[in-house]
Amino acid sequence: EAGVAQSPRYKIIEKRQSVAFWCNPISGHATLYWYQQILGQGPKLLIQFQNNGVVDDSQLPKDRFSAERLKGVDSTLKIQPAKLEDSAVYLCASSTASGVYEQFFGPGTRLTVL
Amino acid sequence: QKEVEQNSGPLSVPEGAIASLNCTYSDRVSQSFFWYRQYSGKSPELIMSIYSNGDKEDGRFTAQLNKASQYVSLLIRDSQPSDSATYLCAVSRTGGFKTIFGAGTRLFVKA
Numbered sequence: 001e002a003g004v005a006q007s008p009r010y011k012i013i014e015k016r017q018s019v020a021f022w023c024n025p026i027s028g029h030a031t032l033y034w035y036q037q038i039l040g041q042g043p044k045l046l047i048q049f050q051n052n053g054v055v056d057d058s059q060l061p062k063d064r065f066s067a068e069r070l071k072g073v074d075s076t077l078k079i080q081p082a083k084l085e086d087s088a089v090y091l092c093a094s095s096t097a098s099g100v101y102e103q104f105f106g107p108g109t110r111l112t113v114l
Numbered sequence: 115q116k117e118v119e120q121n122s123g124p125l126s127v128p129e130g131a132i133a134s135l136n137c138t139y140s141d142r143v144s145q146s147f148f149w150y151r152q153y154s155g156k157s158p159e160l161i162m163s164i165y166s167n168g169d170k171e172d173g174r175f176t177a178q179l180n181k182a183s184q185y186v187s188l189l190i191r192d193s194q195p196s197d198s199a200t201y202l203c204a205v206s207r208t209g210g211f212k213t214i215f216g217a218g219t220r221l222f223v224k225a
Contacts (some may be wrong), residue, residue, distance in 0.1 A: 031210060042118070042202050042215030043158065056211055081208030091157055101146050105157040 002027065004106030006092050013110045017080070018080035021109045025094030032069055033103060034077050035091040043091055049075065050097055079111075087113045117141060118205050120216035128224050133190040135219050137203030146206040147179055149188045151199045152218065158202055162188065182213065193223045 005024040013019050022083050025032050031050050035043035046065065048056040051072040060067070064083070069075040079086055093103040119138045127133045135149075146165055150158035162177040164170045164186065170177045176189040186205075190197055200218040 033213070040217070042204075042217045044215070045213050046136065048211070048213075089157075097209060097210070100163070100164050101206055101213075102134075102148065102160050103204075103213070108157045 004092055004094055004104055006090075006106035006109055008109055009107060010112075012114065013082055015084055015113050016081040019082055019111065020076050020078045021090050021111075023075045023077070023092030023106060025075075025092070026104055027083050028096070029094035029104075030097040031095045031101075032075050033093040033095075034067055034075070034091045035093065036049075037089045037091055037108070039088075046077070066086065077087070082111075084113050085110055115118055117214045118215075118216035120201075120203050122217060122218045123220040124222050125219055126222045126224060127193050127218075129193060129195060131193050131223075133193045133197065133221055133223070135188040135190075135201050135203075135221065137186045137216055138184055139186070139203075139205045139214075140175075141205065141207065141212070141214070142184065144184075144205045145208045145209055146210060148176070148206075149175075149177060149186075149203040150204060150215075151197075152202055153199045156186040161201075170225075177224045190221075193221075195223050195225045197221060198223045 034046045037043045049069040067077045089108040091108045092106045149162045152158045164177040178187045202218045203216040206213040
């Protein structure tokens with residue numbers, strides 16, 4: 001079974017530029033999560049989708065971050081414009097929605113904002 | 115008070131010893147509890163999940179949950195140098211919502 005795929009693996013941008021990350025979850029997983037992990041901290045949930053609907057985006061900085069999950073499969077997370085403090089690893093995870101909520105993570109995208 | 119608290123460590127144990135990792139949480143409606151291992155530069159990897167009070171064993175790993183005390187722990191028996199990593203505790207509400215991770219405990223197993 002293929003795992004969670006993410007791209008790109010690394011991205012370096014200047015502040016005020018925009019950037020997008022892509023995630024493809026494990027086949028059949030209805031729930032998809034985007035996390036931000038700053039060095040030395042645990043992952044922080046940004047947004048959670050169930051199929052193509054948002055079920056939690058309470059910690060998503062909506063003035064600059066947006067995410068979508070068209071057709072309930074893959075997802076994109078966008079930052080526009082980026083700030084220095086957005087430098088982090090962006091992790092995508094997926095899980096089934098059948099009562100067992102174990103999350104499986106992709107390799108992450110390391111973003112550096114200069 | 116942090117929502118999920120872990121001792122940042124590092125916790126250092128000799129090879130073959132038992133490593134004990136602890137986690138407390140503040141949200142009383144939490145229903146699902148997870149331990150993830152994260153090697154430096156890698157993404158978190160699920161080790162154990164536990165949903166009801168008591169112990170759950172899987173190989174060298176035992177998760178313990180006490181909802182009344184809002185406490186969850188992970189024991190690693192016969193610790194190996196390859197167990198050296200950061201261990202993340204995660205807590206979710208019913209339906210897998212509102213997942214919150216602790217900052218992690220760094221474990222170092224000395225050969």
